[in-house]
Amino acid sequence: MVPSLAGATQDEVRRANLSLVLRLLHRDGPLSRSAIGTTSGLNRSTVGGLVTELVDLGLVVERAGVGRGVGRPSLVVEPVSSSAVVLALDVRVDRTVAALVGLGGEVFTRVERQHVDALGDPGRIVREVAEIGREVLSSAPTGAVWVGTGVGVPGIVRAEDGLVRQAPNLGWTDIPFAQLLGGALGSGARGVQVRNDADLGALAEHLRGAAQTVDSLIFLAGDVGIGGGVIIDGQALVGAGGYGGEVGHVRVNPTGRPCRCGAVGCWETEVGAEALVASARSHGLDVVTAIDVIELATSGDGVALQVVQDVATWLGVGLVNLLHVLNPQAVVLGGHLAAVYGAARGRVTEQLALALPAAREQVEVAPAALGSDAVLVGAAEIAFEPLLNDPVGLLNDLSADVLVSAAR
Numbered sequence: 001m002v003p004s005l006a007g008a009t010q011d012e013v014r015r016a017n018l019s020l021v022l023r024l025l026h027r028d029g030p031l032s033r034s035a036i037g038t039t040s041g042l043n044r045s046t047v048g049g050l051v052t053e054l055v056d057l058g059l060v061v062e063r064a065g066v067g068r069g070v071g072r073p074s075l076v077v078e079p080v081s082s083s084a085v086v087l088a089l090d091v092r093v094d095r096t097v098a099a100l101v102g103l104g105g106e107v108f109t110r111v112e113r114q115h116v117d118a119l120g121d122p123g124r125i126v127r128e129v130a131e132i133g134r135e136v137l138s139s140a141p142t143g144a145v146w147v148g149t150g151v152g153v154p155g156i157v158r159a160e161d162g163l164v165r166q167a168p169n170l171g172w173t174d175i176p177f178a179q180l181l182g183g184a185l186g187s188g189a190r191g192v193q194v195r196n197d198a199d200l201g202a203l204a205e206h207l208r209g210a211a212q213t214v215d216s217l218i219f220l221a222g223d224v225g226i227g228g229g230v231i232i233d234g235q236a237l238v239g240a241g242g243y244g245g246e247v248g249h250v251r252v253n254p255t256g257r258p259c260r261c262g263a264v265g266c267w268e269t270e271v272g273a274e275a276l277v278a279s280a281r282s283h284g285l286d287v288v289t290a291i292d293v294i295e296l297a298t299s300g301d302g303v304a305l306q307v308v309q310d311v312a313t314w315l316g317v318g319l320v321n322l323l324h325v326l327n328p329q330a331v332v333l334g335g336h337l338a339a340v341y342g343a344a345r346g347r348v349t350e351q352l353a354l355a356l357p358a359a360r361e362q363v364e365v366a367p368a369a370l371g372s373d374a375v376l377v378g379a380a381e382i383a384f385e386p387l388l389n390d391p392v393g394l395l396n397d398l399s400a401d402v403l404v405s406a407a408r
């Protein structure tokens with residue numbers, strides 16, 4: 001796990017090791033010094049020096065662990081969740097979910113609010129999101145340093161500067177969302193990181209959810225649209241422009257429904273929440289949400305079950321294509337897709353059985369362990385990245401930022 005640092009200066013090596021240890025504690029929680037050494041591959045005295053430095057930065061504390069047998073109990077190093085906090089935002093089509101998350105992943109505050117009028121007016125959404133963001137930030141524990149902001153949006157995002165290239169279900173094209181939100185929040189030197197929502201869901205399920213033990217996975221977020229996040233061999237599949245993994249617009253049914261993206265028969269027009277509701281209504285069912293349809297199906301309504309089974313079949317059709325191209329070990333289903341799978345698993349399995357054995361025999365299909373908070377958790381994780389990459393550098397930058405604001 002020790003990164004290759006051939007030719008690096010002593011200071012660069014120390015900073016890289018500091019990052020390695022802090023990242024480990026953030027992900028795994030309290031660890032003894034010896035466990036840090038075993039997992040990181042660093043020797044005892046190096047670990048001791050790094051832990052002391054992290055204690056001095058206020059990011060971790062050491063306390064006596066529970067002793068086993070005779071001898072001194074070893075010290076346990078634990079991240080101080082109130083030392084550094086991030087603002088995590090999940091901007092959905094109908095609402096925004098916001099959370100204040102501490103180092104180590106503790107959620108201090110979580111707020112969910114419906115948009116007043118989302119479609120077509122990005123400026124209004126920015127104002128609404130900034131307002132809920134400021135409200136969440138105001139709940140930060142005393143002394144906590146706000147180190148970053150992470151945002152998930154249901155669209156195609158240029159990661160380097162947070163430009164939302166296209167969010168069909170919000171009606172957005174080329175919106176500089178990170179810049180607008182950074183301005184509205186007054187976030188200064190703290191970068192606002194914006195990513196596709198399903199990419200964040202994949203990251204979260206990989207780090208803290210249902211896919212922690214595998215390195216290749218597909219996460220499918222079922223909402224109005226179908227977002228896909230793909231991680232292969234531990235690396236997010238981003239593609240040349242950063243727009244890879246847009247599986248919702250893979251065409252599965254040339255005679256299907258028109259999609260908001262302009263094409264016909266995209267996967268999301270067959271398995272999205274709207275498809276489920278529209279199909280149920282066309283069969284005379286009085287339903288409002290996808291979950292209504294699935295609940296009717298599981299409570300024994302034959303018509304609803306047929307509707308859900310049809311969607312499950314299309315879910316399987318799309319998955320077979322993805323298994324052949326990507327060869328994942330896990331498919332993690334979020335939102336209503338988890339419920340569709342739960343209610344009509346047989347239809348999905350029937351389709352998967354048509355895949356080449358080599359492509360399907362390793363794969364496990366599972367519901368998202370983080371439920372509807374997967375995107376929020378992933379947003380917090382990318383917001384922590386600058387701190388985890390270079391704790392000393394970022395805290396220095398931020399203290400300069402605080403001084404600058406105070407001087408104004």
Ligand SMILES: [Zn+2]
Nearest residue numbers: 249259261266
């Ligand atoms: Zn489409």
